[in-house]
Amino acid sequence: MHADVKKVLAEYEECYRRDSDALLSLPDAPQAVLLSVGPDTGQFMNSLLKGSKARSILELGTSYGYSTIYLAEAARANTGIVTSCDFDVEKQIFANDMLRRAGLEDHVVFRSGDAIQIIESLEGEIEFCLIDLWNSYYIPAFDALYPKLAPLGYVIADNISSPDPVAGEGYRQHIRLRKDIESILLPIGWGLELSRRCASS
Numbered sequence: 001m002h003a004d005v006k007k008v009l010a011e012y013e014e015c016y017r018r019d020s021d022a023l024l025s026l027p028d029a030p031q032a033v034l035l036s037v038g039p040d041t042g043q044f045m046n047s048l049l050k051g052s053k054a055r056s057i058l059e060l061g062t063s064y065g066y067s068t069i070y071l072a073e074a075a076r077a078n079t080g081i082v083t084s085c086d087f088d089v090e091k092q093i094f095a096n097d098m099l100r101r102a103g104l105e106d107h108v109v110f111r112s113g114d115a116i117q118i119i120e121s122l123e124g125e126i127e128f129c130l131i132d133l134w135n136s137y138y139i140p141a142f143d144a145l146y147p148k149l150a151p152l153g154y155v156i157a158d159n160i161s162s163p164d165p166v167a168g169e170g171y172r173q174h175i176r177l178r179k180d181i182e183s184i185l186l187p188i189g190w191g192l193e194l195s196r197r198c199a200s201s
């Protein structure tokens with residue numbers, strides 16, 4: 001990765017470390033601050049994307065853009081584009097500034113609003129999607145995404161094991177109703193469900 005990208009990622013990680021120490025002592029710590037995907041998941045997605053050469057990349061849940069940096073760096077390598085969705089515009093403004101500092105702003109298009117409505121409005125196939133929303137939206141997001149998921153397309157759902165493993169298990173059971181989806185729970189970060197559409201469906 002380019003030094004500018006590494007520098008911006010290190011700033012996020014320092015910030016999350018500092019905020020986590022302070023916020024974890026509070027009874028109602030704000031999840032958006034604490035629940036970035038983290039470096040292991042970021043690196044895993046980046047490697048998977050580069051290996052798959054996916055170009056049409058969707059991120060559901062921009063937040064402050066930590067995961068967006070990893071996706072955008074792979075999009076640049078693949079000559080692709082990340083569409084990143086969140087209903088919080090202020091966070092996306094922050095994320096855009098961090099992308100600019102990492103030299104990656106040309107590889108991301110931000111969409112603000114409800115992720116499900118945004119998926120429904122998208123044209124063309126999606127080759128890779130990160131689902132990292134509030135957990136009540138995971139199943140609706142998957143259902144909206146499914147008709148647009150390319151053959152051999154990947155879906156990664158974060159936070160399957162933590163903080164709400166019951167919701168995570170609900171998502172895992174739901175996606176297994178689709179016969180052309182292969183899926184596995186990976187013990188990376190907060191628990192990732194990695195799903196892939198079979199070649200011919």
Ligand SMILES: C[S@@+](CC[C@H](N)C(=O)[O-])C[C@H]1O[C@@H](n2cnc3c(N)ncnc32)[C@H](O)[C@@H]1O
Nearest residue numbers: 036037061063066067086087114115132133134
């Ligand atoms: C856990 S954070 C995403 C963290 C980010 N992916 C990262 O690793 O840095 C979840 C984000 O999803 C957004 N969100 C939750 N549900 C949403 C929905 N239905 N539509 C759009 N955004 C949503 C929240 O505003 C929040 O910023």
